[in-house]
Amino acid sequence: xxxxxxxxxxxxxxxxxxxxxxxxxxxxxxxxxxxxxxxxxxxxxxxxxxxxxxxxxxxxxxxxxxxxxxxxxxxxxxxxxxxxxxxxxxxxxxxxxxxxxxxxxxxxxxxxxxxxxxxxxxxxxxxxxxxxxxxxxxxxxxxxxxxxxxxxxxxxxxxxxxxxxxxxxxxxxxxxxxxxxxxxxxxxxxxxxxxxxxxxxxxxxxxxxxxxxxxxxxxxxxxxxxxxxxxxxxxxxxxxxxxxxxxxxxxxxxxxxxxxxxxxxxxxxxxxxxxxxxxxxxxxxxxxxxxxxxxxxxxxxxxxxxxxxxxxxxxxxxxxxxxxxxxxxxxxxxxxxxxxxxxxxxxxxxxxxxxxxxxxxxxxxxxx
Amino acid sequence: xxxxxxxxxxxxxxxxxxxxxxxxxxxxxxxxxxxxxxxxxxxxxxxxxxxxxxxxxxxxxxxxxxxxxxxxxxxxxxxxxxxxxxxxxxxxxxxxxxxxxxxxxxxxxxxxxxxxxxxxxxxxxxxxxxxxxxxxxxxxxxxxxxxxxxxxxxxxxxxxxxxxxxxxxxxxxxxxxxxxxxxxxxxxxxxxxxxxxxxxxxxxxxxxxxxxxxxxxxxx
Numbered sequence: 001x002x003x004x005x006x007x008x009x010x011x012x013x014x015x016x017x018x019x020x021x022x023x024x025x026x027x028x029x030x031x032x033x034x035x036x037x038x039x040x041x042x043x044x045x046x047x048x049x050x051x052x053x054x055x056x057x058x059x060x061x062x063x064x065x066x067x068x069x070x071x072x073x074x075x076x077x078x079x080x081x082x083x084x085x086x087x088x089x090x091x092x093x094x095x096x097x098x099x100x101x102x103x104x105x106x107x108x109x110x111x112x113x114x115x116x117x118x119x120x121x122x123x124x125x126x127x128x129x130x131x132x133x134x135x136x137x138x139x140x141x142x143x144x145x146x147x148x149x150x151x152x153x154x155x156x157x158x159x160x161x162x163x164x165x166x167x168x169x170x171x172x173x174x175x176x177x178x179x180x181x182x183x184x185x186x187x188x189x190x191x192x193x194x195x196x197x198x199x200x201x202x203x204x205x206x207x208x209x210x211x212x213x214x215x216x217x218x219x220x221x222x223x224x225x226x227x228x229x230x231x232x233x234x235x236x237x238x239x240x241x242x243x244x245x246x247x248x249x250x251x252x253x254x255x256x257x258x259x260x261x262x263x264x265x266x267x268x269x270x271x272x273x274x275x276x277x278x279x280x281x282x283x284x285x286x287x288x289x290x291x292x293x294x295x296x297x298x299x300x301x302x303x304x305x306x307x308x309x310x311x312x313x314x315x316x317x318x319x320x321x322x323x324x325x326x327x328x329x330x331x332x333x334x335x336x337x338x339x340x341x342x343x344x345x346x347x348x349x350x351x352x353x354x355x356x357x358x359x360x361x362x363x364x365x366x367x368x
Numbered sequence: 369x370x371x372x373x374x375x376x377x378x379x380x381x382x383x384x385x386x387x388x389x390x391x392x393x394x395x396x397x398x399x400x401x402x403x404x405x406x407x408x409x410x411x412x413x414x415x416x417x418x419x420x421x422x423x424x425x426x427x428x429x430x431x432x433x434x435x436x437x438x439x440x441x442x443x444x445x446x447x448x449x450x451x452x453x454x455x456x457x458x459x460x461x462x463x464x465x466x467x468x469x470x471x472x473x474x475x476x477x478x479x480x481x482x483x484x485x486x487x488x489x490x491x492x493x494x495x496x497x498x499x500x501x502x503x504x505x506x507x508x509x510x511x512x513x514x515x516x517x518x519x520x521x522x523x524x525x526x527x528x529x530x531x532x533x534x535x536x537x538x539x540x541x542x543x544x545x546x547x548x549x550x551x552x553x554x555x556x557x558x559x560x561x562x563x564x565x566x567x568x569x570x571x572x573x574x575x576x577x578x579x580x581x582x583x584x585x586x587x588x
Contacts, residue, residue, distance in 0.1 A: 116448070192450055193550070194452065
């Protein structure tokens with residue numbers, strides 16, 4: 001028999017200091033969300049698989065734990081929260097005034113982890129969604145909230161948010177006239193920053209050397225606070241240009257907010273979910289080799305559930321955050337368990353009466 | 369400081385020669401020692417020497433910011449790392465090889481011995497050929513000779529080892545060369561240092577044609 005000491009791969013316990021850090025980080029994030037007027041929403045842990053397939057795309061949804069309901073319908077342990085929130089916005093809150101502001105701290109599950117380094121199969125997402133508001137202001141609101149959460153966790157200065165806009169890549173792919181499969185391969189190569197392989201791939205598809213060389217440079221378009229040098233010259237199609245305009249405006253405001261140093265543009269960062277339609281961003285924090293958060297605009301997602309409307313949101317990965325905070329050590333005061341008073345006495349009734357009195361005063365106690 | 373994981377063995381020398389030309393030079397003394405982690409002369413880089421298959425592991429976890437490793441290893445590991453540069457060192461190919469006179473006559477399912485189970489499965493899977501993958505960790509050429517497998521999927525450089533064991537290449541699956549790989553977070557958080565390394569290496573690659581190392585040619 002399998003020894004009961006084993007736990008399934010990708011699962012773990014949290015206790016002691018880590019559990020306290022995790023709790024305080026979650027509380028801090030939810031406090032920031034609340035401060036910006038976001039209402040907490042709790043979504044079902046188990047839902048129809050079809051919801052996630054529509055919401056996240058088939059590739060991501062397939063990573064989920066799946067099982068069947070009593071009537072044979074396919075269920076999944078929720079692998080993300082956004083799909084469910086988008087459905088609620090289009091159905092439950094169809095008649096509610098816009099914009100909707102939702103936030104959550106929720107556990108998500110993946111049967112197949114995202115990568116070797118992101119090995120967890122259970123993770124906790126801290127996220128917020130702004131639904132029914134489009135334009136740069138909504139994007140900025142989400143970026144400002146993300147920055148504030150990281151600052152509250154004493155990670156100000158140790159993080160980097162990389163911005164991109166899906167229109168940049170889509171414009172190029174469109175211009176090249178690629179089919180769905182070729183386009184996905186091109187996306188993969190740009191994401192791997194593999195300019196040489198991308199050129200080879202396009203040459204093999206019969207594109208001219210100049211075109212391939214041109215597109216290959218898309219795998220190297222990253223810069224500091226503003227648009228990468230050469231982006232304007234390289235990306236001349238209308239769709240990409242409009243995307244660059246949006247990004248540039250965002251960068252300008254971010255700089256004006258004093259966030260310029262922590263925000264950069266990486267036009268080659270094209271990994272992630274298919275459902276984004278505009279701004280996309282990733283959050284990296286010193287001390288972690290994997291990304292800590294991601295977000296973006298997903299204007300088409302709600303259309304899957306009945307009504308298209310603009311939406312933007314982001315999530316932070318609490319488990320990765322906890323790992324960074326636990327390694328740092330300077331959150332120690334926060335994380336140390338407060339001292340407690342021991343309640344003594346021979347008589348049980350007296351002892352508990354005293355204990356209840358101390359508790360009423362808010363003291364931290366421990367029964368002898 | 370950037371930490372660079374280098375695949376030990378046949379690629380090491382060429383990789384270090386290339387990096388030295390790009391401004392990341394390890395002193396002879398440090399190299400001669402048996403230390404597994406050494407700093408370069410400028411103090412801008414730290415090198416760690418690990419087994420080839422471990423390079424993507426260190427880089428994917430961000431313990432090393434960058435790495436130099438063969439494409440064959442990357443394909444097999446399916447690691448989620450960035451691959452900005454083909455260093456054009458240690459050119460070889462992953463190929464299917466069998467005994468002279470065919471793949472052996474057993475009908476139904478092909479028995480394939482390999483150190484590259486994922487690459488082999490993907491290759492035959494794409495052709496609809498049912499295979500039994502037999503994973504070995506070395507001397508793969510022996511398998512068809514002794515009758516453990518009908519064919520092998522292995523790294524082929526000169527083909528000499530194959531020939532000496534009565535095997536020949538049936539089909540090339542893909543080419544492999546040394547690659548620079550970068551951790552996703554390091555690429556952003558240490559953008560300046562990583563950018564400099566990529567630029568310098570690109571310059572060196574554009575300067576000299578193929579970089580050929582002193583110790584090349586050995587092996588399969």
